[in-house]
Amino acid sequence: MKWLLRSVLISSLLAVVVFSYIFFSETGELPTFIDHWQGFILVIFLANIGAIGVYYLNRVFNQFLPWNERRSLRFLVELLTGLIIFLFLAAVFYFFYVSPSISLDQENDFWVNYWDGAVKLVIILSVLIYIYSLINFSMFSYNQYSVVQIETLRHERNQLRLQFQALKSQLNPHFLFNALNNISALSTGDIKQAENYIRKLAETYKYILITEKKKLVTLKEELEMVSAFFYMQQIKYEDWISLKLSVSEEIAQTFIPPLTLQLLVENALKHNVVDEDNILIIEISADESGIMVKNNCPKRREHHKIKTRNISFQIGLENIKKRYRYFTREAIKITSNSSFIVRLPIISDEE
Structure with a gap:
């Protein structure tokens, strides 16, 4: 339960920071919650949906493409799938929050004016997913090391027990x-x-x-x-x-x-x-x-x-x-x- 609450808080904080940064870089001012509460709520919701999706997708990868078998491929697959998921959610955010606020005539101008913001978003998402993959791999490596250490200690204890039985007979x-x-x-x-x-x-x-x-x-x-x-x-x-x-x-x-x-x-x-x-x-x-x-x-x-x-x-x-x-x-x-x-x-x- 604690890890879930912690994950929600981190995802929500990152969503707010990224949303505020993109908004500020394109408009020159920070968004206020009063004026943009719908955007804040939607971006937090979508960020957590994405985080949950990536988490459970990685559990599937752990079964069919574990880190200890093909690290490079696993890293690439995790990076690409995470990026696809969040780009899809960014499109959902655009469709439900940005698109209704602009007219059809303004849509072409919107992409011309805010193309830099879209590129920044892709770069930021890529970096965040890359960091997540590194953390995920580090945790896997640490857990594997811990398992190996525990198994080694257990084997040594059993080995000494068996040897003691042999010694005791003599x-x-x-x-x-x-x-x-x-x-x-x-x-x-x-x-x-x-x-x-x-x-x-x-x-x-x-x-x-x-x-x-x-x-x-x-x-x-x-x-x-x-x-x-x-x-x-x-x-x-x-x-x-x-x-x-x-x-x-x-x-x-x-x-x-x-x-x-x-x-x-x-x-x-x-x-x-x-x-x-x-x-x-x-x-x-x-x-x-x-x-x-x-x-x-x-x-x-x-x-x-x-x-x-x-x-x-x-x-x-x-x-x-x-x-x-x-x-x-x-x-x-x-x-x-x-x-x-x-x-x-x-x-x-x-x-």
């Missing part, structure tokens, strides 16, 4: 409890292996803490973390698990959301039976087409918590998918037959 007490149990068992036997285990555990937690607020890390950093994590798992599974890495140095400099590979490796360990009769082989390879994480499916786990584990598995994959959507339009591809394969897009630019 910082849970169960994971740390198992690690401490392994250290305790190793410390009574192979001291060297216990030292290596502690070192790998420290590397894992250091990576988790360092990447807490990072959106992306290099594939090389992620692979180093996965190797450390996998080393700790080998303490439990020994030769029943195997990790094969095949990534060129060039591809290793591309980017990946933190803990992506670690989640996939952990899922492979969690959802398959691993023993001397069921050897689990995990392969991580990458080329220009993408990153492939592949594991054979020796035997799926069957127990009373299978439904819960499947839900956990789906949540982990969904977390990875959502985080990738912030950086690429390429979809993550998942195939599951004799092997379970996840194909991740390459993210070449950290921005």
Whole structure:
């Protein structure tokens, strides 16, 4: 309601100023409201009709010819349509207010005498519509900038939330409890292996803490973390698990959301039976087409918590998918037959 009242006041004021200026430039005196009240009322009415028409016409243009698609054409169309509307209304003003006050014989002389005034009117209308179009475009640009900023902040918040979920799964007490149990068992036997285990555990937690607020890390950093994590798992599974890495140095400099590979490796360990009769082989390879994480499916786990584990598995994959959507339009591809394969897009630019 306020914007409507403000628009009416501005349109009315401009109409009065333009009418008074044209009248003064042609007669040498300002029009008084007492003598020309009909002209004032009519020009205010027509100006507001024109302003409303231009406003709603621009709303149509926003749908069929938006500013962000073809700015120059939109600007030209808005300028021409606005000028046509107000010239038409100027003709209406002439027909209803000026024409009745002059005789047919005087009409030709009128256009000769007041042609300069008509030209001035066209110029003034063109300038006003041009200014309006500039303001309209500026408001559009500001609104678009605000929308982009809000979307960016929302995406960053969601990205941090998803990353926190991934981090939380690694910082849970169960994971740390198992690690401490392994250290305790190793410390009574192979001291060297216990030292290596502690070192790998420290590397894992250091990576988790360092990447807490990072959106992306290099594939090389992620692979180093996965190797450390996998080393700790080998303490439990020994030769029943195997990790094969095949990534060129060039591809290793591309980017990946933190803990992506670690989640996939952990899922492979969690959802398959691993023993001397069921050897689990995990392969991580990458080329220009993408990153492939592949594991054979020796035997799926069957127990009373299978439904819960499947839900956990789906949540982990969904977390990875959502985080990738912030950086690429390429979809993550998942195939599951004799092997379970996840194909991740390459993210070449950290921005």
